[in-house]
Amino acid sequence: MLFRLSFVLAVFLACGCTAGLLAQNFRVQVGAFEEPVASSYFKDRGVNGVISSVDDNGIYRYFFGSYPTLPEAEAVQKQLIQKGFVHTIIIDLELQRVLSSALDCPYDRGGPIYEENDSIRIIFFESGKALLDADGKADLDYMLRELKKSPQRELRILGYTDVSGSGQANAGLATERARTARNYLLDRGLPPERMLLKIFGESSAGKDEERFAQNKTELETARKRFRSVVLALVPKKKS
Secondary structure, eight states: OOBOOOHHHHGGGGTTSOTTOOSSSEEEEEEEESSOOOTHHHHTTTOOOOEEEEOTTOOEEEEEEEESSHHHHHHHHHHHHHTTOTTOEEEEHHHHHHHHTTTTOGGGGTSOOOOOBTTEEEEEOOTTOOOOOHHHHHHHHHHHHHHHHOTTEEEEEEEEOOSSSOHHHHHHHHHHHHHHHHHHHHTTTOOGGGEEEEEEESOHHHHHHHHHOOSHHHHHHHHHTTSEEEEEEEEOOOO
16 A cells, blocks of 8 residues: 655645535645555544545545634644654645646646646746746736735745755755745735745656656756746635
8 A cells, every 4th residue: 555645646636526625725634545544544543533535546535624724724734743644734725726727637747837827827947046037027027916906816836846856955946946936026015925835846747757758858848847936826815
């Protein structure tokens, strides 16, 4: 039995199999498995009330409640981690809805490849760098204008990298890229509470694309697609 750690599979729930589960903004996922587990698996570790579901990929997912605000979900996540469920994750349902509508559920392919639209923009970076080019600044300026026009919306800033380098280094680089985007908007007067960073680092789809590259040109093309920050406008969460 393999434990699926990837956020990619976790958010697959948003691609057609969560129609009746969207009453709250955040869900806490305790585990995801290729085979079902007995309820005693959680009860023996002091966790009662876990709800199970099966997604369209046949992955068994186990949730510990839905919550209206991120701090509430984070508090539950912390408690579950302390009980030994170190891979507990928080699923932002509204963010998934926006992203999954961009291009036939892009998370199903494990990466940040989206089709740009009125709610999504993508910033690309040079290898190993977190510097904004003219196109990236233009995308951020667009988002700033949209946020000023629509006070009921806020921005998700999602940081990614290709799979070259170590996982730890990539996580740091993805964080730096996302912060660069946020700082650009902060410097132009956007309040920090209207932005939320999410760091994903390298993706499984990036590994797949590299594996199938036939030459150096294809390899570089594949890597460029994942050196990115995704900007997503979502409805503002009620406090």
